[in-house]
């Protein structure tokens with residue numbers, strides 16, 4: 170039906186120009202606003218900075234002008250609501266929010282205005298929206314045909330597979346059940362296949378049209394390096410790439426624990442940088458103060474746990490550094506995506522080491538979740554490891570994870586300086602045959618530690634107990650350090666030549682990809698040059 174859509178689009182473009190002062194829609198915005206203005210459900214996947222807000226703000230205004238009444242926007246963050254409502258009011262749009270920051274009096278005033286039809290866009294937190302009292306207010310609007318649209322922002326929060334699960338979001342399915350005829354638009358900046366399917370199921374968006382934008386952020390340069398002394402590496406990185414005689418750039422440094430956040434912030438300050446800590450252990454006033462300073466002052470470095478960042482709309486964040494590895498690619502994409510929202514060059518820089526892998530695996534193993542759930546988490550972690558291990562274009566892999574095909578980008582570490590690769594096929598065959606022989610000989614599988622010990626010819630109790638020192642593979646890899654073997658093993662796991670059975674003590678098993686390496690002509694390449702035997706050297710953190 171081309172004609173009405175054309176008309177709707179014209180109306181939308183008019184609002185875009187008149188209210189927001191923009192000349193044209195960007196990317197898929199035009200299609201989305203037409204579809205939603207005409208009452209269709211939509212699932213919008215668009216990267217940070219892509220312009221999601223207009224996807225519901227424009228339809229909200231168009232529909233309100235057509236007499237269809239109120240749009241309710243579900244948003245998880247108070248700060249975000251304030252910013253958005255402030256900007257809308259400035260543009261002359263009747264907007265308001267309802268959240269715990271309002272006094273009872275103010276909340277009641279907003280409710281009255283809403284019932285009188287004086288509000289076009291109302292922002293509310295999910296827990297507020299789903300109270301019986303608020304639903305009753307919506308009923309009364311609905312009965313009068315004055316409930317126009319629901320917009321569910323940060324929709325990945327409904328999924329436990331997303332990186333920011335918020336149980337309150339689950340209750341939002343009531344919107345569909347109770348107000349079946351009212352269109353809904355759900356929006357998110359990250360969602361792999363699994364999260365996407367989960368959003369659709371949890372919010373009953375089966376009828377919704379899905380709009381997927383390119384997730385590429387071409388101005389962000391991705392760099393992932395092996396962790397040696399993480400904090401020293403960070404200092405060098407900021408000095409080399411983000412400092413000038415005038416000062417240093419604004420950036421975010423992510424760490425896994427609160428303790429680490431405090432340490433690193435302290436270390437940066439001592440080194441003369443302007444840094445602040447941010448984590449859930451700080452009291453609310455302090456968090457707000459630090460966030461405010463980060464937004465308003467120039468050249469501040471926020472050292473934070475993942476508690477920091479969602480909805481932070483600071484355009485000139487020049488770098489995002491990860492001192493610890495995130496849980497999965499969605500988290501990595503989301504966090505790095507906070508860099509360079511203004512479109513200018515920005516860095517996403519991460520150090521990672523074996524210890525990160527071990528920590529993340531352990532956190533999954535020790536969580537009280539069901540096995541099936543843990544399996545999914547492990548799969549997601551492995552995908553991130555594959556990205557970290559990759560010697561080809563990071564962006565191709567990152568976008569590939571979200572289902573998007575692309576060409577090598579020329580703006581990531583591997584594109585800029587292709588790593589020198591070394592033929593490790595012989596070594597790979599040694600590991601694989603060792604795993605195979607051991608299992609044959611003992612009728613049971615073993616973990617990576619023991620396999621490394623066999624290869625490196627280490628005498629242990631376990632060795633004697635199973636007589637593995639009698640195997641032909643005992644000591645055949647003594648010329649390599651444990652670190653090198655682990656790097657190789659990580660790669661073999663990544664290319665599915667080796668399977669780590671998490672359900673059975675992380676034992677190693679040969680997998681599909683092993684055959685091609687053992688029997689076929691498949692080659693294995695490794696990034697690091699072969700180090701000298703390192704048995705005498707003191708061990709690093711991994």
Ligand code: ADP
Pocket residue numbers: 191192193194195198215216217218219220221222223482
């Ligand atoms: P997101 O929520 O997807 O991260 P926003 O909705 O905050 O992104 O939009 C990012 C920025 O891009 C905002 O400053 C917004 O005003 C601007 N923007 C969005 N769409 C357009 C457009 N069609 N023309 C010009 N600027 C736009």
Ligand code: ZN
Pocket residue numbers: 561562563564565577578579580581582583584585
């Ligand atoms: Zn690249």
